[in-house]
Amino acid sequence: MMVAGYAPEFLIGLAILLIGTTAAAFPRPKNYLVQLINLEIPGWGLLLVLLSYDEALALLTFGAVSVLSTFIYVRVMQKKEGGISG
Amino acid sequence: MVACTALAFIGMAAAILERDPFDKLISLSVMIGGIFPFIVDRGYLDVVTATALIAPLSTIFILMVCRRQQA
Amino acid sequence: MPVAEGMPVIAIYVCAVIAVYAALRVILQRNTMRKLPFLNVMSFAVTGIIALLLPHPITIAAAAAYFVGSTLESNAIASTWAGGIKKDE
Structure with a gap:
């Protein structure tokens, strides 16, 4: 199932x-x-775009790093909210 | 596959257009449910297993901020 | 691609129709608390799609992992929503 020469998950991810x-x-x-x-x-x-190239290790690493960066953003936001209110 | 595409796009549009943070998270969950069958379709079953177990952690981290802002 | 044997094709189409119907009910529902059961219905349908999509033995492990993760996420949203309302008053 190819649409205009590209895989469908590439176009949907884009x-x-x-x-x-x-x-x-x-x-x-x-x-x-x-x-x-x-x-x-x-x-x-971006995970869907990465899926259209055949790299399993890149998908695993991207998922883990995405959750880690979300955790860091949450820590920064909590520290900033605490600094404003208290 | 057409149904999963529709699921992903419906979830994305709703996640952008909603106002309440909890409604945005629910719509984001709909979009993630539309994306997972594409990863299975390529045959990366270990990637699906790992991603399905660590994706809710991201939502739970955002929920900590939601509770802090509402309280 | 669905398995070309006849019976799994019908099952995966039923799962896809249930998933799209539940997603539309989730989006069109106004109350946040009434959205969560339909989110669970959509999660079960997507679990069925994942389990029926490939004839491979590890597929059931992936479907179980998605089931556990999605149920945990939905319960975390419900718990935080209820706790936020109780703490607010």
């Missing part, structure tokens, strides 16, 4: 990556939480 990047750059209620949730969307799109 569409999700572009639209998700636009949504993460301009969040509607403009705060950090909405931006972090919107940042998850192009991450999964």
Whole structure:
């Protein structure tokens, strides 16, 4: 099942990556939480683009590093919220 | 596969357009459910197993911030 | 690609129809608490799709991993939502 010479997950991942990047750059209620949730969307799109090239180790590493960077962002946001309120 | 494509796009559009953070997380879960059959279709079963076990950790980390902002 | 034997093709189409219907019910529902059962229904349907997609023995391990992860995520969302409301009042 090839569409215009490309695998279908490549095209779907590219569409999700572009639209998700636009949504993460301009969040509607403009705060950090909405931006972090919107940042998850192009991450999964990039996972689909990586899927169309045959590298299993890259997929595993990207998933692990994505969760790790989300944890670091959460720690930074909690420290900043605590600094403002307390 | 067409149904999974529709699932991924419905979840993505809803995750962008929602306002409440919990509704955004639920729509994000719909989008992830649409993406997983594509990884299975390429045959990376170990990647699917690892990703399905570590993807909820990301959601739980975001939920910690949700509870902190609502309280 | 579905397995070309006849019976698994029908089963995977039933799972796909259930998944799309549950996703539409999730999106069109207004109340957050009423969204969560339909999210579980969609998760079960996607688990069925993953289990029926490839004739390989490790597929059942991948389906079980997705089942556990999705149920954990949904329960975490429900728990945090209920706890946030209780802490707020």
